[in-house]
Amino acid sequence: MNKTKDLFITSFALFSLFFGAGNLLLPPLLGYNAGDNWFWVAIGFMITAVVIPIIGILAHAKLQGTLYDFGKKVSPKFSLIYCILIYIIAVAIPSPRTAAATHEIAIHPVFETSPLLTSTIYFALVLVFVLNRSKILSFIGKFLTPLIVIMLLMVIGIGLFSSEMSTSISQFETPMVAGILEGYQTFDAIGAVVVGAVIIISINLRHKGSFEDKKTLIAKSGWIAGLGLFIIYAGLISVGAYYGSEININENLSSDMQRANLLRGISIAALGNFGNTVLSILISLACFTTAIGIIAGTADYFKGLLGNSQLVYVCTAIIACVFGVIVGQLDFHSIIIIAIPVLYFIYPITIVLILLNVLPKQYSTPFVFRAVVIVTFIFSIPDVLGFISPSDSLSKLISHIPLAKHNLGWVLPALLTLVISIFKKKHQA
Template identity: 65%
Template sequence: MSKNKELFVTAFALFSMFFGAGNLLLPPLLGYQTTNQWHWVTLGFMITAVVIPIFGILAHARLQGSMYDFGKKVSPLFSSVFCIIIYIISVTIPSPRTAAATHEISIFPNFGTSALLTSTIYFALVLLFVLNRSKILNFMGKFLTPLIVLILLAIISIGLYMPHETVYTLSVDTSPLITGLKEGYQTFDAIGAIVIGGVLIISLNLKGHDSFEEKKKLIAKSGWIAGFGLFIIYTGLIILGSYFRGELDIEATMSGDMKRATLLRGISLATLGNIGTAFLSVLVALACFTTAVGITTGVADYFKGLFKDSQEVYIITAIVACLIGILVGQLDFHYIIIVAVPVLKFVYPIGIVLIFLNVISQKLATPLAFRAVVLVTFIFGVLDMFAHFFPTNIFLKTLREVIPLGAIDFAWVLPSLLTFILVVAFQKSK
């Protein structure tokens, strides 16, 4: 395989592992709700759903290890606990969520079957792919991703060039930038980058790549290409949601997930006609499936590495992850998102600071900086999580209002940044 071909196959595979249920359903509704301010919500969404995840891939290119290497400068114990928590979250929330989305959008409207049947068949296929570990990268990059991208580009291109009614309605969202940042959280892509980056490295090793520098360049370039693809698709979907504001009526009584699905279905029907529903079903199923395969493979790879590269452990872990997917995948998509919110508020900040600390110069990101910044981020992440569970608590509410950005769930940002600056200054003074 030529270098250019391998680069694009790797980048496409990476794109497909990122692009799942939330990535497809979230952007159109953001554009629909922000209308004339779609550019602000796009900016916020890109920061948490594109920029930070791609930095995660760049960190993997530098480390070329596993998720364990992201946190080992804090301490080996911390890194091990962090890895286990992330992998448990991955197989209990984002992976089953892909099955729930596939059932609600692709399967049930067309066949009316039960969620149990859908999730069972879905994760049986996921297991089949995961057990054929060495072929995953090529199959996703050569076949599945091009099909996903072609359908998406067809919907976006036709939708953008169609004549649309001019909408003068002001945005119903008074802070679209913050909304975009928060919705980018819901894609799980920052955490996903830490998980699937390890999958990418092991896949390249299985293909015979031995040179550290060659892998570093390949992974970094693949990350930028995948990031550019995500940027184009997200922007297109957000603009489409804004453009169709005057043509598609989404009832206010609908829940969040029903609004997302109805809007996406309406856009597909308007752009591709009756065949648009079929294309949408295929698109959702493929986008969700590739993400579930990436997550399950990452989890199985990690536990395999813990037990001296035991293939038996890899198989057992993959089976357990798929069984959990079958059980949780029967739940309502919206319910899974609700459960995910407090978990994200606690875990996401730690994942983000670990990504940035592993990307910047290691002269600045010393073990002391890792420990101090992660500790401060942990404390404020816990504060945000407790504030979610106890929204009427006066003490928590007052405390969050005093902390800069605390009222919008980003209480950890400035304290973490300030801690990093103080540690760097302290180390230079010594």
């Protein structure tokens, strides 16, 4: 296959596997609430929704293994538990969320069907694609992603040119932190370690190039997909900010319906009545490709874990789709609320594993991995408890941890532990 063609198909597929429900719905409302500070919110959002995920793809390019390889330097048992948790979370939250978003925004307003019918048909189609494993990368990269990108650029481009370019006052005290935390909700760091493994296996199925050739292909694809995500996110955030005074999102509604109303308003303002149709297709395609990536990645992992059995792959895919149908009955907002404490727990660990895996070998020893991951885990606990069961004593504790009031109390301890553990290891050597 032509190398340039192969590069762009892989890049487009990677972009599409990342770009799901949250990626489309979260940025416009974030920009709307950010108002005149939309640029700083966008910078924060890019850190957790673009930079960290693309570093995750670079780590996959370096390892060219499975998700298990990300955590094995901590310990084999840790890595096994971490992998199982990640895949359970992926199947339990972001995958059903794609069906909920598709139903609420694209299907129900037109056909008024039940969530059960929508999610059943949706995951039946997902299962068909997942079971045709070898064709996933090519189909998504050649056909679905270009359609998604064209529609997005139409909405953003026409929207920016047709708006009055006026913004409201920001509702955020710390815009960059607000962007960072909202970026959690895209699940893209978790997506990087899950869909990166899908890309690795898909590439191995398609051609038998050398390790270095595959490394180059994966890394370049990551950069191109990251650039695409950056442009689309910045565009959606800025359009949300500039349309703030023109669209009534009805602030009495839940935040998920505000997101839907804002995106629908922008689409109609940019494309007229045709905007509703474009939005429905866009939501459906973006969500569908992400669900395929999540379930294929999960099935791949358990297939490898249990003797490389194709029967395990098929059974895992079916179970994941059935679970998607069940959880997909919840509305988008409910799934986001369930996700928050889970994200506060697993996201920091995922981020440090991604960063540690791209460090040079002399700085990423098992000792460094263990020290940083343990400290990250300990300092992420207050964030989880603070959301589940807030108390005065916990608030006092959090007040003594730098950045903890922003749910980022793990950052400085993890960084400090990284520096100390590297220095100690070098001194011992």
